[in-house]
Amino acid sequence: MAEGRNMKYVFIVNPNSRKEGLYTLMNQIKSHFPNEKVIIEKTQSMNHACHIARKYAFKEEEPIHMFACGGDGTLHEIVNGIAGCKHITLSIVPIGTGNDFVKYFDHLSREDFLNFDLLKKGEIVRCDLLKVNGEYAINTISFGFDVHVAMHVNEYRKKLPVRGILPYYLGMLSSLRKPISSSFDIQIDDHKLEEKIFSFVVITNGRYYGGGYKPCPQALINDSKLDICLIRDVKRTEILKLAKVYEKGDHLNYPDLAYVTKGNVVSLHTNNQEIYTNLDGEIRLLKNPTIEIVENQIQLLIPSKNKE
Numbered sequence: 001m002a003e004g005r006n007m008k009y010v011f012i013v014n015p016n017s018r019k020e021g022l023y024t025l026m027n028q029i030k031s032h033f034p035n036e037k038v039i040i041e042k043t044q045s046m047n048h049a050c051h052i053a054r055k056y057a058f059k060e061e062e063p064i065h066m067f068a069c070g071g072d073g074t075l076h077e078i079v080n081g082i083a084g085c086k087h088i089t090l091s092i093v094p095i096g097t098g099n100d101f102v103k104y105f106d107h108l109s110r111e112d113f114l115n116f117d118l119l120k121k122g123e124i125v126r127c128d129l130l131k132v133n134g135e136y137a138i139n140t141i142s143f144g145f146d147v148h149v150a151m152h153v154n155e156y157r158k159k160l161p162v163r164g165i166l167p168y169y170l171g172m173l174s175s176l177r178k179p180i181s182s183s184f185d186i187q188i189d190d191h192k193l194e195e196k197i198f199s200f201v202v203i204t205n206g207r208y209y210g211g212g213y214k215p216c217p218q219a220l221i222n223d224s225k226l227d228i229c230l231i232r233d234v235k236r237t238e239i240l241k242l243a244k245v246y247e248k249g250d251h252l253n254y255p256d257l258a259y260v261t262k263g264n265v266v267s268l269h270t271n272n273q274e275i276y277t278n279l280d281g282e283i284r285l286l287k288n289p290t291i292e293i294v295e296n297q298i299q300l301l302i303p304s305k306n307k308e
């Protein structure tokens with residue numbers, strides 16, 4: 001835990017999170033912070049987490065240990081409120097349904113992130129952010145077929161009382177009714193790609209997204225680089241094969257299906273037309289999106305399983 005005499009502990013909680021996660025969280029707070037300055041802020045609507053986080057970002061005089069309690073959507077909003085703030089340390093309490101970002105730390109389980117004893121002796125990990133047309137993302141930004149899948153996933157989650165991986169499969173099936181590939185005019189740094197037809201393009205900081213897929217298995221959250229996965233013009237008959245290998249990050253063994261590269265800036269020229277963009281699972285319509293890496297923007301505090 002980030003400690004110090006004046007340390008303030010701020011929990012930003014999405015109350016719509018999994019009930020058992022919320023229950024564990026409240027018990028953990030009670031037992032670990034009997035006397036300290038603890039503030040629990042519950043989100044009430046879309047983007048509220050960002051507004052709450054920003055309020056603390058402006059209070060530069062006091063050190064703050066902030067906890068993002070929810071799913072990747074809550075984390076996304078908080079990161080947009082505190083990017084670049086050196087007086088805030090951020091821990092993630094993954095009580096959402098997907099929580100793909102924390103899967104990056106593959107030596108830690110979801111339970112480890114909920115264990116404040118492990119957080120007490122935790123370690124600081126500096127984290128870069130992606131930025132597109134003024135908005136940050138901590139995990140991934142993508143374009144193409146997988147954005148349509150994400151949109152359907154969000155719809156299924158709203159409409160049906162289903163959780164876990166099922167909305168992702170349903171979203172994929174719904175998206176297959178439309179063409180899988182489209183034309184992209186892509187520039188990576190000063191290199192314009194000659195290849196234009198792709199099924200989707202994923203730019204990553206972390207390693208997992210979309211319920212557990214692994215576009216850039218070697219991505220590092222603190223290497224000051226964008227990792228870019230380009231999925232080629234996949235036919236309907238190849239989608240199942242792709243999904244299977246993509247989940248394990250084995251798609252790179254099939255260069256006819258996909259390839260990965262690195263860069264500092266990725267630009268999509270859309271002739272001022274809007275394109276659906278997926279930022280950490282949130283959907284936006286952007287014109288001519290330009291994605292850059294912004295280094296060392298967040299101090300993450302993650303649990304440690306080391307004895308001492």
Ligand SMILES: Nc1ncnc2c1ncn2[C@@H]1O[C@H](COP(=O)(O)OP(=O)(O)OP(=O)(O)O)[C@@H](O)[C@H]1O
Pocket residue numbers: 014015016017043044045046047048070071072073074075096097098099100281
């Ligand atoms: N009280 C609230 N009522 C309705 N929506 C809310 C409320 N608080 C937060 N939200 C919205 O919930 C979404 C975030 O949900 P959550 O944190 O579970 O993320 P998620 O995108 O579902 O992630 P994951 O897939 O990891 O579970 C955001 O769009 C946010 O604006």
